[in-house]
Amino acid sequence: MAVYTELAAEALEAFLGTYxxxxxxxxxxxxxGVxxxxxxxxxxEGKFILTLFERRVKASDLPWFLGLMQHLSGKGMNCPQPVQAKDGIALRVLADRPAAITTFLPGQAVLQITASACHALGxxxxxxxxLGQDYTAERPNGLSVEAWRPLLESCQGSGDDLLPGLTQELSDALSRIEKSWPAAGSLPRGQIHADLFPDNVFFQGDQVSGLIDFYFACTDLFAYDLAICLNAWCFRDEKIFEPAFAHAMIEGYESVRNLEVAEKEALPVLCQGASIRFLLTRLYDWINTPADALVTRKDPLAYLGRLRHFSGVAHV
Structure with a gap:
């Protein structure tokens, strides 16, 4: 989450009059967020979240995101529900941006990641x-392996300003990942969240109370979604890999859905892919975020250590 577009109270009050x-x-x-x-x-009547969609989110994708949230909520998963206006339409326009209001979820992100939290997340x-298997509409992952090299090239070597030699290191890593990436149809796939960072998971006590921020969700490999979480949750202080956290997460995952042998074998390269995906989008945002935007920029180099770690292991 972030703020690029400021709102006046008068405009917001008029907008809420349609609800x-x-x-x-x-x-x-x-x-x-970013x-x-x-x-x-x-x-x-209570608390709600208003989102104005900007940057990478395509307006044509928004009905798919909102539909997925409605589908999962109808299946019993705690996630934001799009709120329909008086005319029955949830997706609207405010400040010349596509906009939607969703319900507010109770709970808060964990202050300190633990093995127990990782198990619950899995x-x-x-x-x-x-639950997403019978949401049959598909949305391709626009930030999967095919997008990473163009994203690196769009940064035009600016990564070397952060760390000398970074551009070449990432290019070499991409060559290895592209060569080893699972072929289409070789692993189970379906709807994935694709951005399940700790700040997108709410807890009440030791239990997950809800998931938020579905605007990178897409149709892709289940094991890649797990690889994203292993990157996001299993490095203490964003630097030191915690095997106990990874073990707990995978154990929690398999208590609900068993991983195939091929998925487990692919996890190291999938984790490398997840590392480089977030390193590159963070690098792009680091370079291109407006100076006056109310946004918390994320350090791209926090994912370089993850990439190096997963590049040197034979199994997660």
Whole structure:
């Protein structure tokens, strides 16, 4: 989450007049994340999240995202539900941006990642994969392996300003990953979240209370979704790999859905792919985020250590 577009209270009040969710009491910007403009709304009926879609999100993809959330919620998963306006339409326009209001989920992100939290995350990830199987509409992953080299090239060597030699190191890593990436149809696939970082998972006590931020969700390999989580959750202080965390996550996942042997064998290269995907998008954002945007930029080099780690292991 982030804020690129500021809102005036008068414009927001007029917008809320098209809904039956009460009158505006207060609202505040949410600075976490890097993709869309987000606001926490307090109305006379409760709390809601308003999102203005920007940057990488295509307006044509938004009905798919909102439909996936509605589908998962209908299956019993705790995730934001799109709120329909009085005319029955959830996707609208505000400040010349596509916009949607979703329900507010209770809970909070973990303050310190533990093996127990990783186990719970593995369970909910596998549940997500199973519940999404009969959401049959597909959305290709626009940030999969085919997109990474063009993304690196678009940075025009700027990574070397952060670390001398970074561009060549990433180019070499991409060559290895592209050569070893699983062939189409070789591994189980379906709907994946593709961005299940700790700040997108809410807990109440030791239990996951909900998942948020579905705007990178797509149709891709289940094991790649797990690889993203292994990257995001299993490095203490974003530097030191914690085998106990990875073991707990995979154990939690397999308590709901068993991984195939081929998925386990592919995990090292999938983890390398997840490392380089987030390194490259962070690098791109580091270079291109407007100086006046209310946004928390993420350090690209935090994922270089992950890439190096997974490049040197035979199994996760």
């Amino acid at each position: 039956d969710i009460g009158a505006l009491v207060a609202f505040q910007s949410i600075a976490e 993709e869309n403009s987000n606001f926490l709304l307090q109305t006379t 369970q909910v990830l596998a549940t997500f994969h199973k």
